[in-house]
Amino acid sequence: MKSQSKNSPKEATSAGGIVVRLQNNKPEILLLRDKHFADWTLPKGHVEKGETLEQAALREIFEEAGVTSATIIKQLRTFRRFVEKSNEWKTIHYFLITTQPEQPLDKLESEDFEIQWFSLEDLPKMYLPEQQKVIVDNLNLIRSVKKEPPSEDEGS
Numbered sequence: 001m002k003s004q005s006k007n008s009p010k011e012a013t014s015a016g017g018i019v020v021r022l023q024n025n026k027p028e029i030l031l032l033r034d035k036h037f038a039d040w041t042l043p044k045g046h047v048e049k050g051e052t053l054e055q056a057a058l059r060e061i062f063e064e065a066g067v068t069s070a071t072i073i074k075q076l077r078t079f080r081r082f083v084e085k086s087n088e089w090k091t092i093h094y095f096l097i098t099t100q101p102e103q104p105l106d107k108l109e110s111e112d113f114e115i116q117w118f119s120l121e122d123l124p125k126m127y128l129p130e131q132q133k134v135i136v137d138n139l140n141l142i143r144s145v146k147k148e149p150p151s152e153d154e155g156s
Contacts, residue, residue: 007087009082009087009088009089010086010087010088010089011088011089011091012046012083012086012088012089012090012091013046013047013053013090013091013092013093014044014045014046014047014056014060014090014091014092014093015044015045015047015053015054015056015057015060015092015093015094015095016042016043016044016045016056016057016060016061016092016093016094016095017042017043017044017057017061017072017076017094017095017096017097018042018076018094018095018096018097018134018135018138018142019042019043019061019065019067019070019097019098019099020096020097020098020099020142020145021098021099021100021101021117022101022145022146023101023117023119026119026120027119027120027142027143027145028117028118028119028120029042029117029118029120029123029135029142030042030043030061030065030067030099030115030116030117031115031116031117031118031123031124031126032064032065032113032114032115033113033114033127034112034113034114035112035113035114036112037127038125039124039125039126039127040116040118040124040125040126040127041126041127041128041131042094042126042131042134042135043060043061043064043065043067044057044060044092044094045059045060045063045064053075053093053095054072054095057072057093057095057097058070058072058097061097064115065115066115067099069099069100070097070098070099071097071098071099072095072096072097073095073096073097073098073145074095074096074141075093075094075095076094076095076096076134076137076138076141077093077094077133077134077137077138078091078092078093078094079091079092079094079130079134080092081130092130094131094134096138096141096142096145098145120139120142120143123135
């Protein structure tokens with residue numbers, strides 16, 4: 001039996017998602033971009049050994065955007081595509097994730113990297129067509145995100 005060639009594609013799994021906050025009771029989506037490029041992306045990245053998809057998605061939005069308070073609402077869609085540059089078949093799992101309106105984002109911004117909230121009416125061009133599709137296909141769900149009721153501590 002033939003062994004796998006050095007040039008055979010690898011398999012990779014990523015997780016991330018649409019991070020939504022309510023600002024003035026309207027949903028905004030968190031997007032990232034390398035300032036050397038015009039197009040934006042959703043936060044996502046590789047699933048590490050021993051992590052669930054959900055753990056990876058939350059870790060990636062923390063690492064890429066500094067989001068510390070996040071809740072996964074539901075898994076939205078999975079895409080599979082070939083990435084020629086890295087010679088790998090990549091399976092990407094996208095989730096709907098909510099965070100607080102006051103979530104700070106400046107922690108990880110740099111000279112080359114930008115993080116920004118966008119209203120649904122003012123979304124920029126996305127780098128990956130699959131990410132544009134997952135947003136468009138879930139606009140009603142994104143719009144249905146509601147402010148969480150205050151905890152008992154906040155009402156006292």
